[in-house]
Amino acid sequence: xxxxxxxxxxxxxxxxxxxxxxxxxxxxxxxxxxxxxxxxxxxxxxxxxxxxxxxxxxxxxxxxxxxxxxxxxxxxxxxxxxxxxxxxxxxxxxxxxxxxxxxxxxxxxxxxxxxxxxxxxxxxxxxxxxxxxxxxxxxxxxxxxxxxxxxxxxxxxxxxxxxxxxxxxxxxxxxxxxxxxxxxxxxxxxxxxxxxxxxxxxxxxxxxxxxxxxxxxxxxxxxxxxxxxxxxxxxxxxxxxxxxxxxxxxxxxxxxxxxxxxxxxxxxxxxxxxxxxxxxxxxxxxxxxxxxxxxxxxxxxxxxxxxxxxxxxxxxxxxxxxxxxxxxxxxxxxxxxxxxxxxxxxxxxxxxxxxxxxxxxxxxxxxxxxxxxxxxxxxxxxxxxxxxxxxxxxxxxxxxxxxxxxxxxxxxxxxxxxxxxxxxxxxxxxxxxxxxxxxxxxxxxxxxxxxxxxxxxxxxxx
Ligand SMILES: [Zn+2]
Numbered sequence: 001x002x003x004x005x006x007x008x009x010x011x012x013x014x015x016x017x018x019x020x021x022x023x024x025x026x027x028x029x030x031x032x033x034x035x036x037x038x039x040x041x042x043x044x045x046x047x048x049x050x051x052x053x054x055x056x057x058x059x060x061x062x063x064x065x066x067x068x069x070x071x072x073x074x075x076x077x078x079x080x081x082x083x084x085x086x087x088x089x090x091x092x093x094x095x096x097x098x099x100x101x102x103x104x105x106x107x108x109x110x111x112x113x114x115x116x117x118x119x120x121x122x123x124x125x126x127x128x129x130x131x132x133x134x135x136x137x138x139x140x141x142x143x144x145x146x147x148x149x150x151x152x153x154x155x156x157x158x159x160x161x162x163x164x165x166x167x168x169x170x171x172x173x174x175x176x177x178x179x180x181x182x183x184x185x186x187x188x189x190x191x192x193x194x195x196x197x198x199x200x201x202x203x204x205x206x207x208x209x210x211x212x213x214x215x216x217x218x219x220x221x222x223x224x225x226x227x228x229x230x231x232x233x234x235x236x237x238x239x240x241x242x243x244x245x246x247x248x249x250x251x252x253x254x255x256x257x258x259x260x261x262x263x264x265x266x267x268x269x270x271x272x273x274x275x276x277x278x279x280x281x282x283x284x285x286x287x288x289x290x291x292x293x294x295x296x297x298x299x300x301x302x303x304x305x306x307x308x309x310x311x312x313x314x315x316x317x318x319x320x321x322x323x324x325x326x327x328x329x330x331x332x333x334x335x336x337x338x339x340x341x342x343x344x345x346x347x348x349x350x351x352x353x354x355x356x357x358x359x360x361x362x363x364x365x366x367x368x369x370x371x372x373x374x375x376x377x378x379x380x381x382x383x384x385x386x387x388x389x390x391x392x393x394x395x396x397x398x399x400x401x402x403x404x405x406x407x408x409x410x411x412x413x414x415x416x417x418x419x420x421x422x423x424x425x426x427x428x429x430x431x432x433x434x435x436x437x438x439x440x441x442x443x444x445x446x447x448x449x450x451x452x453x454x455x456x457x458x459x460x461x462x
Pocket of ligand 1: 088090131349
């Protein structure tokens with residue numbers, strides 16, 4: 001009994017200490033004289049003032065706000081907007097597929113991911129959903145301040161069936177399946193992917209990712225462009241397997257995202273309650289209607305259907321006619337998604353060396369404005385709609401507040417921009433240059449302040 005009392009008083013002392021520490025006034029930053037793009041409305045709120053306390057936006061007002069103890073940033077008519085969100089990125093697959101599979105280990109991809117993360121943040125991205133790979137240590141070390149980067153939403157290893165989009169073994173690799181005497185691919189060895197067949201193996205793979213800190217689960221539900229043994233029209237994972245993954249994710253309060261292209265596969269995913277469809281280029285308008293009705297998200301990398309893709313110097317010549325034909329056939333994909341009111345989120349989804357991924361990301365920002373009818377729609381995909389999607393992680397969401405909006409109570413992920421992104425997308429880095437862009441990293445000079453979770457990472461006005 002005495003021991004228990006001693007323990008209780010120790011707990012009380014600790015709690016009191018914590019409470020006292022919390023009483024220290026939070027840091028305050030006041031953005032004065034800014035035009036606000038709030039992530040939701042097509043118009044700027046002109047001549048506003050925005051006060052941040054700690055990691056939250058506490059006041060958004062047309063009237064001047066008292067600035068006691070606050071760091072003052074005079075916007076002088078610049079635009080204040082939410083930090084950008086990339087809904088589908090590959091921070092851990094940071095070299096060409098073949099190089100990662102044959103020539104890299106966990107050390108290589110982890111060291112590179114530090115630079116990937118830093119440049120994401122310096123490009124104004126304050127949250128990034130990673131769609132396959134061991135991004136857990138990266139997320140932890142960003143969150144505890146040892147390195148800088150966006151808030152990372154790790155999926156852990158993407159889960160694929162044998163022969164699926166995540167089965168990266170070579171033709172000569174022996175074994176019926178990796179878990180049955182066959183070799184693991186390097187992707188699997190490093191935790192980038194996870195091959196599972198049948199409900200028990202799928203459950204095991206989902207639970208392993210959740211154990212490690214996944215904020216959502218990524219499955220491969222259909223064929224892909226970059227894998228060798230799964231034609232793009234194929235449907236992957238049975239209904240039982242998909243539903244098992246969704247149930248196991250839901251048991252942890254979160255959801256499943258799926259790599260998918262076709263109607264057959266998307267409808268199976270919807271039957272089981274999958275919430276986000278990655279890519280999705282081949283779906284019909286019927287299926288788009290169902291997606292809209294059920295509130296699912298489509299997260300497409302629009303460069304996948306861009307005519308500029310054929311200019312990729314890494315593209316095998318034999319693939320170019322196919323890439324061009326697909327681009328033409330699905331050129332109105334974006335317009336159709338808008339027509340049917342489907343929720344769309346920005347995706348850079350580039351696999352490759354960091355410099356190439358950066359160029360692709362800036363091109364993607366511009367290219368989307370061409371495919372989704374203008375800047376406002378794309379800015380929503382980069383902010384409020386993406387924030388809504390990230391909130392699907394429920395209790396697994398590392399952000400304890402609203403993302404992608406400038407409003408009272410939301411988390412303070414903010415960018416101050418020289419210019420108006422509703423009129424000129426280049427002020428947040430969008431550019432029509434892709435393979436012809438300078439491969440050297442150039443900071444975006446019009447991005448003058450970058451704040452994540454109330455902390456300023458860039459301020460060229462100081
Ligand atoms: Zn991807």
